[in-house]
Amino acid sequence: MATLDDVTAKIRMAVGADSGLGKSLKFDLKGDGFIHIDGGSVTNEDAPSDLTLTLTLADLLDVAAGRLDATSGVMSGRIKLSDMMLAMGLQPKMGALFSKIS
Numbered sequence: 001m002a003t004l005d006d007v008t009a010k011i012r013m014a015v016g017a018d019s020g021l022g023k024s025l026k027f028d029l030k031g032d033g034f035i036h037i038d039g040g041s042v043t044n045e046d047a048p049s050d051l052t053l054t055l056t057l058a059d060l061l062d063v064a065a066g067r068l069d070a071t072s073g074v075m076s077g078r079i080k081l082s083d084m085m086l087a088m089g090l091q092p093k094m095g096a097l098f099s100k101i102s
Contacts, residue, residue: 002061004033004044007101011035012042014100021093023050023086032057051090052082064098 002010017040019025024038026049034046055063059078062068070091073079081087087094 001058004029004035004057007057007060008035008042008044010101011037011097014097015040015042019093019097021090021097023090025049025090025094026052027060028052028054029057029060030054050083051086053087054080054082064101070094 015037019037019039021037024036024047026037026047027035028046029035033044036043036045036047036049038047038049055073055078059068059073063070063073063079068078070079074081074084074087
């Protein structure tokens with residue numbers, strides 16, 4: 001299984017100079033660490049963000065690979081969102097980002 005460092009490196013490569021999200025995004029990986037994206041910056045800091053997704057590292061990898069539908073993950077409680085409306089607005093942009101890291 002991929003480590004936090006592996007996934008962070010993949011996301012950093014996918015983000016490049018700018019994530020295209022227009023908002024900051026944090027993945028809270030339930031004790032396995034954090035991945036924070038803000039513009040072109042990708043860190044493992046637990047920094048404030050516009051949107052926080054709380055999920056396991058395995059679930060993040062499953063979403064990126066298309067094995068877990070994000071909407072189903074939210075409905076089943078596997079993914080928690082800090083702001084549902086913002087997440088819905090960013091869904092297409094996050095989908096494009098995820099397609100680059102799978």
